[in-house]
Amino acid sequence: MMTAEGRFLSLLPVCPSWLDPELAHIEAVAGIEARERGLQGAWSHPAIYWAAIRVGAFDLKRMTYPEIRIRWEVALRETFCADEIPAVPEAAQLSEVRECEDAVRNDVSEAAWRALRELRELTGISARRKMPGGNVSKNAE
Helix, strand or coil, X not given: CCCHHHHHHHHHHHCCHHHCHHHHHHHHHXXXXXXXXXXXXXXXXXXXXXXXXXXXXXXXXXXXXXXHHHHHHHHHHHHHCCCCCCCCCCHXXXXXHHHHHHHHHHHHHHHHHHHHHHHHHHHCCCCEEXXXXXXXXXXXX
């Protein structure tokens, strides 16, 4: 029985261009940028999307291909060799997740500020405090 990596390597001579790691990297960067704008992005194979997620959007967009080549090729190979490769999630699903994350973040921020105000009231510490050197700083509320 052939290993997953063996299957991957055996396909290289007959595979479409999306198996070229550098071309797949170009596609991943463009796809990630589209996702950040709320678009689906063009993904010739779901493994490219999942490899991009594994490497991370920040690094994919900010590092040159020579800088990220080894990480990218490992992520791409391992993703292609996985027993199962999930479909690329719809962009609408991601925007729903982001909306929920934003709501949670806002709720946490409001709760944190409420707790801070209550703590200031309980301790008698005001929002204004004296800084070294005699300057007065107004903390944000």
